[in-house]
Amino acid sequence: MSALRCRLWQVLAALALCLGLQLPAFADAVWPSVIDIGIQKGDPLVALRASGELEKAFAPYGVTVKWKEFVYGAPLVEAINTGDVDVGAVGSTPPILAQAGAAPGVVYVAFAPRLQKSYGLIVPAHSPVQRIEDLKGRKIAFAKGSQGHLFVLKALADAGLPPSAVQFVYLNYSDARAAFERGFIDAWAVPDPRYADTELATGARTILTIGQLSVPQYGFYIGSREFARRYPGALRLLFDVLDRQTALELAHPTQTAEFLAQNTGVRLDVWSRALPRLEWGVRYPLTDEVVKAQQDAADLAYREHVIPRRIDVREAIIDIR
The missing domain is CATH 3.40.190.10 (Periplasmic binding protein-like II)
Incomplete structure (x- = not known):
């Protein structure tokens, strides 16, 4: 020890x-x-x-x-x-x-x-996206069937957007990280500690945390x-x-x-x-x-x-x- x-x-x-x-x-x-x-x-x-x-x-x-x-x-x-x-x-x-x-x-x-701050919807540091509404027509990644799946759906519902307004990309965490860094996706719903790791490594910005949803x-x-x-x-x-x-x-x-x-x-x-x-x-x-x-x-x-x-x-x- x-x-x-x-x-x-x-x-x-x-x-x-x-x-x-x-x-x-x-x-x-x-x-x-x-x-x-x-x-x-x-x-x-x-x-x-x-x-x-x-x-x-x-x-x-x-x-x-x-x-x-x-x-x-x-x-x-x-x-x-x-x-x-x-x-x-x-x-x-x-x-x-x-x-x-x-x-x-x-x-x-x-x-x-x-859940409050341990799950974030993040975008690249220099992305023009500032809020969920700015993701219309853009690609959002998460692991299918994960907490991130309903996080994104609820975020869209809170913003008055149907799922068809964006493009869902189902990726596991390692593939999503690579796609995020290469600019293949526009946003990523990710939990800690991967969330913190991506922030530190790429300067990713958070546009929404899970605690900001309308329902706990x-x-x-x-x-x-x-x-x-x-x-x-x-x-x-x-x-x-x-x-x-x-x-x-x-x-x-x-x-x-x-x-x-x-x-x-x-x-x-x-x-x-x-x-x-x-x-x-x-x-x-x-x-x-x-x-x-x-x-x-x-x-x-x-x-x-x-x-x-x-x-x-x-x-x-x-x-x-």
Whole structure:
């Protein structure tokens, strides 16, 4: 373990003791032998994996923790649907697609704070585009089925523009970055830390952040219906450790950025820019406000033919309390 990692976690452990933070007892819970957790580059589970704290929390219950990394939400949803992953963090779009399509076994089990500044619609530094209305007839890129998909649709709806007013270009993150730098696309909906990386590398300008949409947008923790019903205690323990760890990490942004740079392969300057914008945290169960906002997103997805049928978000929620 590096000296930096030791110093960071000594600070965090000391703060936890000062605050009197303790994990609840789960003596009466049923435990899986393994919990498979899906992660994406900008979600708080990345830091939790690097810390090793979750493995310590699960050890007394004989649970092995396995981590699997995904580029964006849609493949993570598919992995949960096939049973390769038990739980993971995604934006608002993937669970809507899952419920409306071939993955009805994927359910909401918790949510993250309202998304504000961690997802941006960006344009090249010297682009004449200043606002969403200026993108008429131009190309907007995002990963199909990602949070960026509904972000763009909602942004257009807020501006009174139909999707036909622009050209959608479906690209994964690496391809979108290359297209953005070469001028093949006019705008890109992108999350942190890729958002921060692109700003620093290209001088990209933000014309809209996700928090400026007319309806709140949230991140979600999703799992398989079977796992959530059988092992709610395991999910509660995961989320309680995550919530405690996230509070400590955000209380020490400088050390956390250094720690993440060492453990993720993403540069320190990128994490230093992205970390203050990340809406890390976890709450359960889903509140009425969160459900209402997600239902708005699902209705938008249906109106714009992203999903083939109307859905009731509440039918895909498991209360793990």
